[in-house]
Amino acid sequence: MKNNNKIPPATVKRLPIYLQCLELIDEKTIGISSKKLAELAKVNDAQVRRDLSYLGTLGTRGVGYEISTLRNQLQLELGLVEGWSAVIVGVGNLGSALAHYGGFQERGFGVVGLFDDDPRKINKQIAGLVVKPISEMQNTCEKYNVAIGIIATPGKVAQEIADKLIECNIKSILNFAPVLLKNTADVQIRSVDLSQELQILSYYLDRPVLKAVK
Amino acid sequence: MKNNNKIPPATVKRLPIYLQCLELIDEKTIGISSKKLAELAKVNDAQVRRDLSYLGTLGTRGVGYEISTLRNQLQLELGLVEGWSAVIVGVGNLGSALAHYGGFQERGFGVVGLFDDDPRKINKQIAGLVVKPISEMQNTCEKYNVAIGIIATPGKVAQEIADKLIECNIKSILNFAPVLLKNTADVQIRSVDLSQELQILSYYLDRPVLKAVK
DNA sequence: TGCATTAGTGAAAAATAATAACAAAATTCC
């Protein structure tokens, strides 16, 4: 399939899962079939082939996929190779958790700044970084050419922070505050509302028969 | 529409958003039209009516919806009224963040237990609760009839914890560890992988034209 | 060479979602 930039959302959601599945495989193994990968990822094997075909022609007919190639392409497609930098705004428990979270660094995201406006938090050291006041954010973002802003503040200041991040020329925002942020044309916003997740889960609590939303 | 238990996933995902929108409204206002709510939630107004119709006949033609009724029904449908209890396993930064997170209590989820097997954490007090060893989990779950287990442990022990939670007769799991948990027939599992979220965001980083996955 | 295997993909089918459009019910205004 032509690599024309148009991977369906449902597929994009599965790419990180495939990547994760590959990590589970014994290092000595060098190849994997769509059938086996499908099994690990708990999807149909035609789905796997279809999904991977969006990334280009990666496999070999009659043989399967070479794991290292697959991993590289997945990482490339997900933009995990270019090493995006991120800043975290709000260093309460959630912000700290995110700062400590190994998964980010591992997958090519470097957290280069922590910001908060609480004087008790400023200058505290967390995960090797010093917490700075939000007024210094612009500076850091320019210096490191930061692409991602992570909002872990209380809801009521989240929009204000988002606006500031946009002013800093950030390209995407990952929002953990429980509010709907205003959409902006050229900034991708992705929200994770922890209690919303719990609410959705809760909906399915008394309905064990139904399939849960993914 | 008959209230026959079958709300489409896309709708279930919007219900918490509607609930959130209602919270933004001035307390004195008692009614709201589908058009206005649509505007707040940033969706089509026909969509709002369609979505709400799954909950029963809540509005009044020519008038609109009574906010308090709407809120009650949304909460009821989402199961936020029955007061589910939850336990959190793993009290690192993320677990602590979740324990402190006001949103849960507010929306009807009571966190009744914190568990960890790190001796340095046991007996620590967090958000008014004392951290206990995982061996005591069964006990707490029975005592409080806990319905939800929240996993905030490192990935490598997550499956083991999930199994233990299932043994404790929990009904749903909200998993924050970056692993795919094995599916079990009568336990709903919902996973939030923070770095997966970031990876999906990252995919859209160089493709600002595309619409991001919801 | 022939058989077994497995990727890539067109096309069909299925599932899901969104929207338009309008009758029915309620209110307001004359």
Added chain:
DNA sequence: GGAATTTTGTTATTATTTTTCACTAATGCA
């Protein structure tokens, strides 16, 4: 009181997306 207006509930339609089937094309191996 009745016409005009508003706004819901719902049917029907359309659109979109996703999944799966089924087959062809490579490849390896005996």
